[in-house]
Amino acid sequence: MALFTRKEPILGIDISPSAVKLIELSRSGTRFRVEAFAIEPLGEGVMEDRNPADTDDIAEAIKRAWRTSGARARRVAIAVPTSGVITRTVPMPAEFKESDIETNIAIEASQYIPYPVEEIYLDFEVKGPSQVSADMQDVMLVATRKENVDTREATLKNAGLIPAIVDVEAYALENTFRLLMDGLPKKEGGGLSLSKAHGGLTALIDIGATMTNLYILQDDSIIFTREQGFGCDLLTVRIAEAYGLSREQAEQAKRTGQLADDYGPMILEPFKQMLAEQIGHGLQFFFSSDLFVSGRYTVDSIVLVGGGALIMGLDRVVADVLGYTTLVGNPFKNMGSAGRVNSNALLRDAPLLALACGLALRSFD
Ligand SMILES: Nc1ncnc2c1ncn2[C@@H]1O[C@H](COP(=O)(O)OP(=O)(O)OP(=O)(O)O)[C@@H](O)[C@H]1O
Ligand SMILES: [Mg+2]
DSSP: OOHHHHHHOOOOEEEOOEEOOOOOHHHHHTTEEEEEEEEOOOTSSEEETTTOOOOHHHHHHHHHHHHHHHHOOOOOEEEEEEGGEEEEEEEEETOOOHHHHHHHHHHHHHOOSOOOGGGGGEEEEEEEEOOOOHHHHHHHEEEEEEEHHHHHHHHHHHHTOOEEEEEHHHHHHHHHHHHHHGGGGOOOOOOOOHHHHHHHHEEEEEEEESSSEEEEEEEEEEEEEESSSSSSSHHHHHHHHHHTOHHHHHHHHHOOOOOTTTTTIIIIIIHHHHHHHHHHHHHHHTTTTTTTBBTTEEEEEEEEEEEGGHHHHTTHHHHHHHHHEEEEOOOTTOOOOOOTTTHHHHHHHHHGHHHHHHHHGGGOO
């Protein structure tokens, strides 16, 4: 008897500059299990402007990931980068049904989206009655340039897989965050913190190879995002320069930590300090935005995901520099795993798989 249903599962595949990350999950009741996962590195330059440029190379990497992971599903959820998506909440007459919205959405979009309508894909979600007028409802427009979707879909098809869901990185991470929330400290008692009444905020930081994305979540919904143009590649570059290594050698040395004695004090510690300060700058953008009302919100904790979260001791430095409880996010903490899954590798790489995990969770929507 199959306890864990694998009926029509959807694979989560994160095609990112450093690697293809693939996960298949199953569920029994409220418990998830990792059925298969793989991380397949990508060569430099196969992604350009965060889109697949060399679709053949990436398709080969996806095929390898699929084979080595033992995944069975062929239907896939992928994500376009948050920065490649424009979202706007627009008012529409309350009596509009889905079909009316669909007819009118392109006209609405042309007012808000700085690209010709024929160059974008549009979607929408009805958010509910408008706060401003009883005759109106709020509709959230989501638009992205076609190339963001088409290049990813073509790559998947090239790899023999079936694109089933196109998501946005932010929404997929929101999905993962719901799993991470169990591990977050809960504010008890009143004290001076007003966060309880309004739902304390969490900052989710995805530190990648070239980009760092800051997401502010209220309960389990993202209310603010900011992309910052730095990532762990900077550390690779510094290692390569300091020790006269090629990028590949530096990348390898970074992961194993097998470098000269001065690596810690001269390079790694200053880099962690710099990352923490940059995260602090990102937070300042939120604190100075219209969304932030001083005294009403507090940030309760910071959760780190992405490759940067694997830098040993970064959580402690961020906590020291910024003064917030800081954790490394492991979406699989409460999950089991199938026999074929290398659970040590899964545990080690968990923060890298945050986005792929959020995509795989779409199987159970
Ligand atoms: N064990 C490790 N220790 C330190 N750094 C690591 C480790 N594993 C991976 N990294 C670094 O993490 C980065 C990759 O992270 P991640 O996979 O989250 O980025 P990405 O999603 O490909 O890129 P981006 O999010 O910027 O588009 C690389 O710079 C890599 O060197
Ligand atoms: Mg990433």
